[in-house]
Amino acid sequence: MDLELFNTLGGRTEPLVPALDNTLRMYCCGPTVYDYGHIGNFRTFLHVDVLRRYARLRGMALKHVMNITDVDDKIIRNANAAGTPIHEYTAKFARAFFEDMDALGVERPEIVARATENIPEMTRLIERLASEDIAYRAEDGSWYFRIAKFPDYGKLSGKDLEGIEDGARVDVDEYEKDHARDFALWKACKAGEASWDTPLGCGRPGWHIECSAMAMKHLGPSFDLHAGGEDLMFPHHENEIAQSESASHVPFARHWFHVRFLLVEGKKMSKSEGNFYTLRDLLLKGYRASAIRFLLLSVPYRHQMNFTFDGLTESANAIERLRTFARRIETARADTSAHADGALSTLIEEKHRTFHAALSNDLNTAEARASVFDVVRAGNIAMDNATISPEQRTAVQQLLQDFDTVFAVLTDRDAESTRHAVEWAKSEGRDAEIASELLTTLSLSSEQIEALIGERNEARRRRNFARADEIRKDLMEKGVILEDGKEGVSWKRK
RNA sequence: GCACCGAUGGCGAAGUGGCUAACGCGCCGGUCUGCAAAACCGGUAUUCGUGGGUUCGACCCCCACUCGGUGCUCCA
Incomplete structure (x- = not known):
């Protein structure tokens, strides 16, 4: 094709x-x-x-x-x-x-x-x-x-x-x-x-x-x-x-x-409409570079697209789902003894084909995106049931790799981009434009976060859930989300 | 004025002349969990701007209308 x-x-x-x-x-x-x-x-x-x-x-x-x-x-x-x-x-x-x-x-x-x-x-x-x-x-x-x-x-x-x-x-x-x-x-x-x-x-x-x-x-x-x-x-x-x-x-x-042109909140972007945004404006408001990329790519290039802040939030959430899945498939223990579900193999293969067919068809990014989400759900089910085979796992990873070769949103480089934007704003004397949540989030180093998680784990072991929840709530307010999984605690920035 | 594009669920959005109209986000209920989160399951459009036509059959083709947008000028 x-x-x-x-x-x-x-x-x-x-x-x-x-x-x-x-x-x-x-x-x-x-x-x-x-x-x-x-x-x-x-x-x-x-x-x-x-x-x-x-x-x-x-x-x-x-x-x-x-x-x-x-x-x-x-x-x-x-x-x-x-x-x-x-x-x-x-x-x-x-x-x-x-x-x-x-x-x-x-x-x-x-x-x-x-x-x-x-x-x-x-x-x-x-x-x-x-x-x-x-x-x-x-x-x-x-x-x-x-x-x-x-x-x-x-x-x-x-x-x-x-x-x-x-x-x-x-x-x-x-x-x-x-x-x-x-x-x-x-x-x-x-x-x-x-x-x-x-x-x-x-x-x-x-x-x-x-x-x-x-x-x-x-x-x-x-x-x-x-x-x-x-x-x-x-x-x-x-x-x-x-x-x-x-x-x-x-x-x-x-x-x-x-x-085709982009509209912002339904209108042509212009300074006089007050809907004119540079990339830096958005980063300083706390939106992630990956979400901006994904949103701007979510509507095929030949359609006019309407940019909204709701859309940005939505894209960020969609990316989180993809990243969580990519991490999960990476660490999932494929069960060699489980007899592979043939339907899953067929689905992965079919959706991988659909992915290419969509992009080959005048770069239909919306449809390409959809085929990946289909596999995300099926893959999650298989992993929930521990019925995914090593071959299927590899097939899913290949699809994700192709997806990311084009969409490039799975690897999280957002904090770095945001930090650059913040430094730039400070050097230009534009501190006032930096969203306050951003400063609190950036104020916490990974080491500090890990230390707090260690403390919380200790509290949980002693079944001191009040203290554990307090730490979790505190981190949440600083933009850090905790997830207690079977394999331990993972965290991510909001 | 001339030319062009679009109108699909709460929002974004794909799609095809005839299978249950993708997918994402959101929301509601459930499973799991110490509680959350994540993940999963179920529910969220009998319907695709309005009116007419073509057809055995149209969201998809044709005509008209309405609304929104774009180009004709520097602009991605």
């Missing part, structure tokens, strides 16, 4: 098969590093992460390129306002971006390309377009792309150019363009703005040309897949296609992957 993905270009679901060496060559539009990333940004990166993880699980090799836009209007404006040179300003947010990606378990692309380190590639591309009169220089020294020269313009988004001309607002201040729809390739330098001296003249690159130049530099003129948020479809990706194909005369990306 092939991995099938919806292709925005053509509007159909198609098999995703790498053109060369079984290596998936993909490009994903990365962040513009002018501020901390918000959860909408991360939904896109998270789903791209699932795509790359699943492609690899299926045996594909990966060559994934992501850009960092480290020069643009917003960066210049914000850096100036902060009185910081733009490279310092962007370095800070680029670092923060990768810290956040790490917290969410998003793998690094094989290649990260920074716009400011690829200026010559961009100017060469523009020169190439200029040589065919597709790029032209305006009076102020800016360069534009002549859309009239690219008849396929609109093929990705299905835009009707006529309609756009009539209905859309036109940039009135860019009157130097030959045609209203022509877009900037190169922006002439202005006082107080970062600029480069190039054969095109002094200036800085437009946003669209960055991606074309860097994608082609690393992946060649034609490659397998290009990804991004749905909002980038037009005009950004449309422009990329126009520039790239005009220069190379071959098809640019074969497959276009777009992740």
